Amino acid sequence: MGAGLRNNSKEAERIVSSLQRAASLKLALAEDPMPIIAVVEACDTAIRAGNKLLFCGNGGSASDSQHLATELLIRLRGSVVRNSWPALSLTLDASALTAAGNDFGFDEVFARPLSGLGRAGDVLFGITTSGRSPSVVRALQVGREMGITTVGLLGGDGGAARALCDYALLVPDFETMRIQECHIALGHIILELLEDRLIGADR
Template sequence: MILEELNDHLDTIRNLIEASTEDIEEGCKLITETIEAGNFVFLAGNGGSAADAQHIAAELTGRFVKERKPLPGMALTTDTSALTAIANDYGYDHVFSRQLEAFAKPGDLFIAISTSGNSPGILNALSVAKGVGCRTIGLTGRGGGKMSGMCDTNIVVPSQITARVQEMHILIGHIFCKAVDGLFD
């Protein structure tokens, strides 16, 4: 079982290299341009994707590898008072979009994470992000779902298996952080 899981992970990486290297490069460009312009990076996802959003945001505000100044990154998954109030008053599908309406500005970046590419709350957040002038990156799997038509770039992990998709999402997030580290000497 262990070898099967590890080999499946390696196969997914090989498939990602073949299918998505250009999209990952585009994602690196979007995040570095956002940081260079002094704009904000927002991230959101549900479940394991929420954990990935928080992980990447922490790498920005803390550091990845290189010692550098803190950078403006925020996971929209962390404020329990906002999440529960918005869910209670407007419905769960609006917990991220309402926060983007409050905080996002033109030139900011929204990284939307959904293994299916069809999470209603993420789709709503993408619509709001585009409406306020944010650039958008999607991290998806399973063919990309509805997010494929909504993102400036949608990085689709070529897998139907949630665990493999999520493993690749955090790898891609680390690649983004390495690109950001490259801005600082």
């Protein structure tokens, strides 16, 4: 019997365990939907006032930032016809990121462009699974100083980012993979509800 077949039962158990853990974390977030609704309200208010949503994060959270910004700017659901709404991922511009990192230090790679692109009334999503990413923490700090509404998609105990967020959505776990799975689910839920609200405004 090959090694793959011998390990099959253990791998199956691991798959079931991982999926159960992912589901249990999402259900934990469902226990109190009001913080999520509060974020939707803040985003709705910002866009109706002519402001925008901004996103930042590192690594996998950088991908989530681009993913969510794109779905607002272009489209979330293929069956929905609606306008494009203003959203920007601060992770996209390699020239700006590397210049900020080289000239000001990596902690400033999001804060520096935010200081030029953001304005009071915008909403900034800082995505960090630990709540301790210095570049995201610094962006949230600068955002607050500018009068930007700050939202954290966080994990664990929320780290230093938690105190800098007007709205903190905290995944109660310390495993990066599981937190990231919840972050993108939260992002999709927020954008789905926001899309439903703004379609009415477009009409």
